[in-house]
Amino acid sequence: MVRFTAVGLRYPSPDGGLGPEALSDLTFTLPEGSFTWLLGTSGAGKSSLLRLLYLAQLPTHGTLEVLGHQVRPDRRDALPALRRRIGVVFQDFRLLPYLSAFDNVALPLRLAGRSEGSLRPDVTEMLRWVGLQGKEMSLPEQLSGGEQQRIAIARAVVTRPALLVADEPTGNLDSHQARRLLALLTQMNRLGTTVVVATHSEDLVAQFPSPSLRLEAGRLVHHG
Amino acid sequence: MADDRNQGAVARRIRRARDPLGLKRALSDRLLPGLVAAMALLAALALAGSRGAEALKERWQQGAAAAVTVQLPPEQAGRMEDAMALLRARPEVAWAEPVNPERMHELLRPWLGEVPALPLPSVLELRLHNTALDPAPLQRALSDAIPGAEVEAHGIWVARLAALARSVQGVALAVLALVIGVAVAVVAVATRAGLASRRQAIEILHDLGATQSDIAGRFARRIGLLAAGGALAGAAIAVPALAALSGLAAPLAGGMVQPWSALPWLDLALLPPVAGLIGWATAQLSVRRWLRRLP
Numbered sequence: 001m002v003r004f005t006a007v008g009l010r011y012p013s014p015d016g017g018l019g020p021e022a023l024s025d026l027t028f029t030l031p032e033g034s035f036t037w038l039l040g041t042s043g044a045g046k047s048s049l050l051r052l053l054y055l056a057q058l059p060t061h062g063t064l065e066v067l068g069h070q071v072r073p074d075r076r077d078a079l080p081a082l083r084r085r086i087g088v089v090f091q092d093f094r095l096l097p098y099l100s101a102f103d104n105v106a107l108p109l110r111l112a113g114r115s116e117g118s119l120r121p122d123v124t125e126m127l128r129w130v131g132l133q134g135k136e137m138s139l140p141e142q143l144s145g146g147e148q149q150r151i152a153i154a155r156a157v158v159t160r161p162a163l164l165v166a167d168e169p170t171g172n173l174d175s176h177q178a179r180r181l182l183a184l185l186t187q188m189n190r191l192g193t194t195v196v197v198a199t200h201s202e203d204l205v206a207q208f209p210s211p212s213l214r215l216e217a218g219r220l221v222h223h224g
Numbered sequence: 225m226a227d228d229r230n231q232g233a234v235a236r237r238i239r240r241a242r243d244p245l246g247l248k249r250a251l252s253d254r255l256l257p258g259l260v261a262a263m264a265l266l267a268a269l270a271l272a273g274s275r276g277a278e279a280l281k282e283r284w285q286q287g288a289a290a291a292v293t294v295q296l297p298p299e300q301a302g303r304m305e306d307a308m309a310l311l312r313a314r315p316e317v318a319w320a321e322p323v324n325p326e327r328m329h330e331l332l333r334p335w336l337g338e339v340p341a342l343p344l345p346s347v348l349e350l351r352l353h354n355t356a357l358d359p360a361p362l363q364r365a366l367s368d369a370i371p372g373a374e375v376e377a378h379g380i381w382v383a384r385l386a387a388l389a390r391s392v393q394g395v396a397l398a399v400l401a402l403v404i405g406v407a408v409a410v411v412a413v414a415t416r417a418g419l420a421s422r423r424q425a426i427e428i429l430h431d432l433g434a435t436q437s438d439i440a441g442r443f444a445r446r447i448g449l450l451a452a453g454g455a456l457a458g459a460a461i462a463v464p465a466l467a468a469l470s471g472l473a474a475p476l477a478g479g480m481v482q483p484w485s486a487l488p489w490l491d492l493a494l495l496p497p498v499a500g501l502i503g504w505a506t507a508q509l510s511v512r513r514w515l516r517r518l519p
Contacts, residue, residue: 083431083433088432
């Protein structure tokens with residue numbers, strides 16, 4: 001479960017203080033196992049909200065609870081373990097360019113301390129799941145944008161995360177691949193994962209109707 | 225051939241997988257080890273200088289410091305045996321021998337030339353059991369028995385030489401401290417350069433749940449290894465240089481030791497692990513400090 005209570009976010013300003021509010025007074029709850037669209041125009045604050053969800057950013061004020069744990073700046077030591085239960089599909093993929101597709105997908109498992117011998121079945125299954133079997137040894141630069149996107153998705157779900165956060169995951173995919181990706185995400189959701197997907201594609205939302213959050217200028221204007 | 229290529233590709237993949245931050249590229253295996261090698265060479269020279277000054281100080285204090293010269297005026301030259309008997313009977317005298325007249329002429333030839341007719345004092349050399357002993361009672365006993373006999377203790381010169389040796393030792397240790405400080409600064413700069421070039425990879429690993437210990441440990445292991453390797457090279461380069469210096473210094477140390485056996489082998493052996501430890505600790509501190517900016 002994810003719970004925001006009067007959460008606000010300001011980024012540091014160049015002068016060392018805090019800049020204007022990127023997010024203001026957000027209060028909502030995402031039930032465990034839910035699928036939620038995060039909507040809004042560019043600059044509305046979608047990426048900032050997602051950064052709070054995957055703990056790349058801590059709220060400037062308010063209370064944030066992720067996967068049943070209250071996120072507190074004075075208890076940062078607890079955050080890495082929490083992050084390992086969250087899968088993230090970044091808008092710009094954020095693959096490591098010098099690692100093969102296999103090793104990019106295996107990265108979260110290695111960080112979680114999984115033994116080398118037990119990696120292969122899970123990683124191979126994930127690559128097959130996203131339709132990239134046979135591309136294990138390829139470097140990201142040798143793959144198309146869509147293929148890189150799918151590696152990023154495989155990396156996000158390989159640990160069977162309790163919370164999956166995706167930022168514009170269909171941005172580099174054609175309509176067929178986008179529908180296939182959404183099918184994968186809903187499949188994850190049916191297996192119990194809480195899924196939050198940020199998009200500005202109303203068509204996609206229409207094809208996969210689910211509850212949504214809509215942001216405007218950093219404020220929540222619709223929840224339901 | 226194809227199998228070899230496949231095996232090579234797999235080996236490369238495994239090596240890269242073990243280095244998700246790409247530190248083998250970000251932290252060059254040439255620049256940092258090269259700088260650390262130069263500093264290890266300086267550290268080895270400073271350590272050897274300190275050890276050498278210590279050894280010379282010991283030798284001067286225990287050898288030359290104990291040496292006392294006794295001169296009998298030419299008119300008392302016939303009383304050499306009496307002087308020897310008196311000196312050897314004294315409890316503070318450890319050893320006493322007359323200086324051969326031929327050796328005396330040999331020693332004075334550069335200053336006096338060939339002047340065999342010139343009357344020279346008879347000279348005895350002796351060593352005291354303890355350099356702290358006051359030579360005045362010996363002087364009095366000798367001049368009472370043999371008028372005109374003089375005792376010349378070299379203590380004051382020894383004290384000055386020992387002070388000089390201590391100063392040299394202090395300077396060498398100061399140089400060593402400076403080298404360590406520069407090494408810490410160089411490692412910190414290299415770490416920051418590595419952090420800057422791998423910022424995105426660090427943020428990715430951080431967002432995927434890597435701990436600060438994990439990220440800092442990867443940097444520290446890489447930098448510690450590079451520093452240890454550089455120090456090993458520096459120590460290896462220092463060995464022949466120190467052996468040559470040791471050979472030059474051998475006459476000052478009595479000329480009895482072989483250059484190789486006089487080298488500070490333990491210090492040289494400790495340089496790589498100590499450099500590795502300095503690199504490891506500096507990298508840990510630098511990376512952890514940098515990571516504080518991430519949530």
